[in-house]
Amino acid sequence: MITYLEAIREAQKKALESDPRVYIYGQDIAAFGGAFKATKNLAATFPGRVIDSPISEDAMIGSAIGAALQGMRPVIEMQFADFSTVGFNQIVNQAATMFWRTGEPCPITIRLPSGGTPGSGPFHSQNLEALYAHYPGLIILTPATVEDAYSMLLEAIALNDPVIFCEHKYLYYHLKAEALPSAALPVGKARIARAGRDATVVTYSAMLHEALAAAEELAADGWEIEVIDLRSVKPLDTDTVLASVARTGRVLAVGEAWPWGGVTAEVLARIATDGFNLLDAPPMRLNSKDTPVPFHPNLWGTHRPTASTISNALRDLLRL
Amino acid sequence: MITYLEAIREAQKKALESDPRVYIYGQDIAAFGGAFKATKNLAATFPGRVIDSPISEDAMIGSAIGAALQGMRPVIEMQFADFSTVGFNQIVNQAATMFWRTGEPCPITIRLPSGGTPGSGPFHSQNLEALYAHYPGLIILTPATVEDAYSMLLEAIALNDPVIFCEHKYLYYHLKAEALPSAALPVGKARIARAGRDATVVTYSAMLHEALAAAEELAADGWEIEVIDLRSVKPLDTDTVLASVARTGRVLAVGEAWPWGGVTAEVLARIATDGFNLLDAPPMRLNSKDTPVPFHPNLWGTHRPTASTISNALRDLLRL
């Protein structure tokens, strides 16, 4: 069995092995192996290529951009996604604009340990995919499975464009698979995680598992819910979403991030503009509440969508 | 005649006059009067209360938060909205979370000279309202008229919550009104800028004027287009939008910002979920292109929506 976190480590190991241009830079990632141990043992195996950085997110990302311009393939680990706000400018204004301004590709991968876990609170729980997706020039990946964590990270490092890799901390240890995948869907393609015909749930990252549990729950009542795992939120695979809505006529978009302008807003806007006539009922969305992410597990469990709020929403949707 | 820029200056003057807790802090805003002269003469009139800051956006905003906690009402001028990315963390993680975490209000106003003008290029043209609206805890204002620039800035300073005040540079000198308003719609209410019955355009800030021009153009063909000026994008006045869509059955959302997760996505998501049955045709949206904002006027004129692309979109919408 291999965990989501191990898959991330293995992908980095494979990238370091197979491509001499790859190096990893982040706080406490060398001898210590990272706050989450995502780079455990890599510094020893690849001397000089897994490097501890000072607590300087802006300079960390800036330097990665420079190295990428000289042909390297840096992977930057943010200790938590939340801290990328202090490296924000280099990401959105330097990395994201480089290709468009100069024609030079900027192949950097920024790993953002994202999302809530019980007790992690307002500053260690954030989901920032919508923030980065709003800016032109970035690719935003949100793997929900062990297999995708592995294959999409490898693909991210291989891509010539800057990639924001949103890995979900809640899945790090919880999620396990039998083995690493040998083949994978390419970046940019959504996946039908569960087939159904009565309604579609469009989701990604940790919420996929809540949605699958909700679908399972509704299956007991005879409802067949289709669940789509977006995998990448930019580009967003509208075609796969619309094809599903064409089959089901009903859609619920679910995200763990804040509501205003999040992935669910973008998904619904696309369905409304391009798939309006496919809908048998108003589309719905479910997000976290519009407050900072609370520390206490009681509050946290209510702040974000769960299998139970998703299945409630689905029952409403099916009734419409 | 008073310009949009002068209205901003007058509002700051009035606030300084009437409330001793108000002070203004920003780069080159004291003796020099600001890069755009939005604080011209204010330092002389209010000695010690209009203060030049070092080029330290993070510390500028952090200090405003501290002063607000001690009962002051700081107004922070960013020299350009684009530079708020380096003060981003203090805005979204310190100011925006303060009330929720501690129960203490954080009354700061951050003025963001926003939006494109010919030749201002990728780093002096950005529209960041969606970025800030995504975070809980902030109020985002986007005045489109001289009157709103004045009254909403005064209201922003009076509010107990952090306000991101997106003033549009393209309107600074172009837009004029007869006089400053004596009464005003409160923050949080959208305004029907032009009444119509055939379709609704939902927009804000500089795009309002492009939309009004498009509506005028279509009026020549007998179409009556309703134009809604959102005024504030968070909170977003969904009621006024839905009431209009109920009358017209057709809607086009227009924004100057990038498409992914922008105001137009949020507006369409709300209409789709809450106003689905009001629609006679798929809703549409129009945004800038998904690239950095180009420098050259030729490119810039194509990058953002204009009266002519809006009227084209409206003709499509009316044909649907």
Next chain:
Amino acid sequence: MLHLAEAPSRAGKTSDFPETYRRAYRWMLLARVAEEKIASLFRGGRITGGVFLGKGQEAISVATGLALKQGDIFAPLIRDQAGRLAFGESLHDFTLTYLGARSGPMRGRDGNVHRGRPREGLLPMISHLGAMISVVNGMLIAHRFNGKAGTVGAASLGDGATSTGAFHESLNQAAVEKLPLVLVVTNNQYAYSTPNERQFACSDLVEKAIGYGVSGHSIDGTCLEDCMNGIGEAVRQARAGHGPQLVVASNLRLAGHGEHDDAHYVSTHLKNLPLGRDCLENAQQKLLQNGWAEAPTLELWARECAVQVDEAVAYALREPAPDPATEDWCAISHRHLADGNNAAI
């Protein structure tokens, strides 16, 4: 809140050094005992989230808290339990927050070290390192506007946090505005696992002072007396209008970065240096050597602290957790401006 027989108190600060030293020691002891208790609850699975201890850093922390007066401002970080207590934070705020009680100052919305009471001058840290300093600056700017002279603001920082842009911008801002900021950098040789040599290249962090045009002070963080004198002097200078003061105290963290961390990476060489000594033990020896306290008194104090901590933990354990059903899910103070249509269904 404190019920010690002879409660150390902020009121009645005295120039009687042994008395102040005793008070400092007792806050340090209380902090140590309280944190050990939380650590044991953590090991027992009773704490959600992280636990970060100030073990080995109590001297510099307490010296900061003690040097401040009512009306001053303090922005503590994760290793400041002693300083918080000395500044006036109640032990109940500590236990209620760690145990996630609704009645704590953060009401379960934030936890562990993320607590404060801004109205009482105690800032609740956000996690982003360096971010609290400019907030202190702003509070001092407000005091200047309001003609409140003589207020001092202290902010804590670690060696690692000196690498943040926020540290730089805010210290420079304070210098330009000549604010009474005391920036207390505790160089415990590591930022999480990262040693000084991967964090900065100057030979001593206090060398940064000159580049900002502020005064610098070097302190032995293992020696309570040195901490009290050094911080005391820095606070006096700031209060007297001599602008920001950069204090650098050296020591070792005698715990993991957090309680999940065994700190195996800490060099034995450093542990064996004077730098690696325990400031609490040092202070205890000093008390005995100088005849400022007798062994039985020290034992009494230890028992008193244990009682205090047990009481505060028991109290917090009885307090109800936050209730999501009655929770007010509104992030702004003007409820009528909440973006209600936008909430999750």
Next chain:
Amino acid sequence: MLHLAEAPSRAGKTSDFPETYRRAYRWMLLARVAEEKIASLFRGGRITGGVFLGKGQEAISVATGLALKQGDIFAPLIRDQAGRLAFGESLHDFTLTYLGARSGPMRGRDGNVHRGRPREGLLPMISHLGAMISVVNGMLIAHRFNGKAGTVGAASLGDGATSTGAFHESLNQAAVEKLPLVLVVTNNQYAYSTPNERQFACSDLVEKAIGYGVSGHSIDGTCLEDCMNGIGEAVRQARAGHGPQLVVASNLRLAGHGEHDDAHYVSTHLKNLPLGRDCLENAQQKLLQNGWAEAPTLELWARECAVQVDEAVAYALREPAPDPATEDWCAISHRHLADGNNAAI
């Protein structure tokens, strides 16, 4: 690109100081003439966007450009026309970008000072001050990985930009990594309208060097010789592996912040100090005094520069503007991953 009778060139750098000095002077002169031309086109309404001049700063800028070799890296800022030319940027890149030609290096996507050719080691600045330094660091890190020793990276900065967090993080990063970075801070006494005393509180910016553990160099920015020697020394030190070098040159900007600004706020006192002298005039006098060039030669050079500039402007004016219809509106290199469904209709 240059067709001077005796073209100043980067190839064939010589240790013959007068010859190098003459070359430097001619690049300075060419920069001055070229910028004056653009300023006059701006006044005539022929330029869109801002125009930012390096007038008075040519000496420090050219010294930087000249001290670098092929394969080195240069991150210029807004007052670096002279340094760009000396580093090897073609005058056509300058005019094509200012005039918004599609054939310029930025293809009309970005303008004026926002140009560069990363493959040739010339970085195109983004506006956010301080943001280019860490990019240079990264390029140097890549060179280290690739075993390219002896490469130097120079980044320009203003006094105002030293207040940014980006400056701090990147200089510290370079120091920790011991990178061959030469950070050239031109203290022209103002950041836009803001004087030094509102920007920092140390007595001289070079005092910052010690706090980063890097070498510092002070230079008279009005004296070409001092600039050449000082920068030359800093570059040598960096190239020899002695880590980052912080160079601080002092002078005055002899123009507005941009051409829209009359710089009325610049103090007359400062203008009358030696600091306020024009480095180009100084260099010219030196040439004459030392007999390194005769007056007729200077006149010839001036005429040659004017011809060059006129040619480059005329060329750029004939080049077509970008065409939105054929423009490739794709912000990423992998076209198949463009978020097509998301485009404006």
